[in-house]
Amino acid sequence: MDVSLLESALxxxxxxxxxxxxxxxxxxxxxxxYDAMTNLPRAxxxxxxxxxxxxxxxxxxxxxSRDGTVKTLFRTADGHPxxxxxxxxxxxxxSLCLSSQSGCPLTCTFCATGQMAFGRNLTxxxxxxxxxxxxxxxxxxxxxxxxxxxPMLNLDEVLAAARRLPALGITHRRTTISTVGxxxxxxxxxxDVDEPIRLALSIHAADDELRSQIMPVNVRYPxxxxxxxxxxxxxxxxxxxxxEYVMLNGVNxxxxxxxxxxxxxxxxxxxxNLIPYNPTGMYDGSSRTxxxxxxxxxxxxxxxxxxxxxxxxxxxxxxxxxxxxxxxxQRTVASAR
Ligand code: SAH
Numbered sequence: 001m002d003v004s005l006l007e008s009a010l011x012x013x014x015x016x017x018x019x020x021x022x023x024x025x026x027x028x029x030x031x032x033x034y035d036a037m038t039n040l041p042r043a044x045x046x047x048x049x050x051x052x053x054x055x056x057x058x059x060x061x062x063x064x065s066r067d068g069t070v071k072t073l074f075r076t077a078d079g080h081p082x083x084x085x086x087x088x089x090x091x092x093x094x095s096l097c098l099s100s101q102s103g104c105p106l107t108c109t110f111c112a113t114g115q116m117a118f119g120r121n122l123t124x125x126x127x128x129x130x131x132x133x134x135x136x137x138x139x140x141x142x143x144x145x146x147x148x149x150x151p152m153l154n155l156d157e158v159l160a161a162a163r164r165l166p167a168l169g170i171t172h173r174r175t176t177i178s179t180v181g182x183x184x185x186x187x188x189x190x191x192d193v194d195e196p197i198r199l200a201l202s203i204h205a206a207d208d209e210l211r212s213q214i215m216p217v218n219v220r221y222p223x224x225x226x227x228x229x230x231x232x233x234x235x236x237x238x239x240x241x242x243x244e245y246v247m248l249n250g251v252n253x254x255x256x257x258x259x260x261x262x263x264x265x266x267x268x269x270x271x272x273n274l275i276p277y278n279p280t281g282m283y284d285g286s287s288r289t290x291x292x293x294x295x296x297x298x299x300x301x302x303x304x305x306x307x308x309x310x311x312x313x314x315x316x317x318x319x320x321x322x323x324x325x326x327x328x329x330q331r332t333v334a335s336a337r
Contacts, residue, residue: 001024001129002123003024004125006020006048007020009048010023022039023037025167027132028132029168030132030139033054053077056123057082057130057133058074058075059072060081063317068088069315070085070086070088070317071083071316071317071322072085074130074133076102080120082099082122083317084096084131084134084147086137089309093141095140095141095143095144096130096134096140096142096143096170097143098143098144099322100121100127100147100149101153102148103117103149104116104149105153106215106216108214109282110246110283110320111320112280112323115323116323121149121153121154122157123157124156127157127158131143131165132168139169140169140170142174142175143162143170143174144175144176145177146178147322148322150179151177152185152186152189153182155188158177159193162177172196173196173198175197175198176197177189177197177199177200179201180202180215181202181221181223181229186226190232190233198239200242200244201226201241202244203223203245204244204252206223206260206261207223208222208223210252214248214251230270234268240270240304242270242271242273243265243273245274246277246319247276247277247285247290248284249286250284253290255296255297257294258293258298259297261297261303262298262300262301265303266303271304272304272306273308274294274295274305274306275319276308278318278319278321
């Protein structure tokens with residue numbers, strides 16, 4: 001729901017100022033539509049129905065994984081594809097994986113989103129509407145900006161969206177923004193954001209040479225500068241930065257590379273998430289034993305580390321698999337030939 005459009009529509013009709021808040025509260029609590037907002041006059045509900053689309057996104061397809069993960073493909077009003085995921089955990093947690101852009105202009109070699117065409121930045125409302133869609137299915141309590149796109153390339157809209165999430169039941173402490181280390185946005189995030197929103201860094205390699213090979217963005221913003229910002233974040237907030245490391249067989253997963261990562265990060269300020277690689281074509285995933293041996297190096301150096309649970313792989317809803325429609329991907333593949 002575009003709340004600024006809502007506000008101007010209400011203003012134009014001469015409605016009292018509290019109306020926008022009333023409508024927003026119903027929406028944030030999962031109301032199915034204007035019709036459910038029973039403390040609004042019927043005529044007003046009908047007028048809103050006609051003038052302010054209840055969502056800025058249309059649902060195109062939705063799939064549910066054997067493990068309960070739900071992936072939804074949306075379209076923006078101007079036709080751009082956007083995917084988002086609801087993850088359901090046994091302990092009752094309900095976590096949303098939200099997209100900040102349609103596609104992504106960066107070209108990380110292991111990520112399916114980087115292989116599709118980049119569309120555009122999403123507005124705050126297009127981001128909030130992903131979350132609202134799932135809130136209408138069931139209560140939710142966590143959100144990660146780990147869907148399509150690079151949040152630090154669209155920081156203002158991402159922050160505006162994140163600031164709306166507490167109304168849906170997702171506090172800032174349970175909201176995480178993930179970045180490849182896009183320095184201009186990261187610096188602003190560290191300097192300016194007062195809310196206790198969590199920060200995650202997709203690192204994937206402990207040396208610049210390998211990282212530049214698998215994540216071209218590293219040529220522009222090398223590790224040393226990116227890590228300095230992460231340390232500054234920790235110094236200011238005392239909140240650890242999550243470090244994501246996707247395990248690529250024979251590429252970045254040797255015990256020596258584990259030791260190098262431990263040395264680079266040190267025992268303070270970071271928590272490492274080892275991510276089993278979800279197939280997107282380019283690589284093979286590391287075996288469980290290789291992941292365990294890598295993790296042992298971090299353990300030895302007292303760098304906190306966990307292996308991430310893979311969710312939704314059977315419906316291509318897992319990390320790095322969001323690529324909108326197969327159609328889109330085919331088109332990219334065809335044009336690359
Ligand atoms: N652009 C931001 C936000 C997206 S997060 C970022 O990269 O941080 C998406 C996460 O999934 C990142 O940690 C990314 O590295 C990881 N990922 C990408 N492709 C993957 C794959 N094929 N298997 C597992 N994880 C992957």
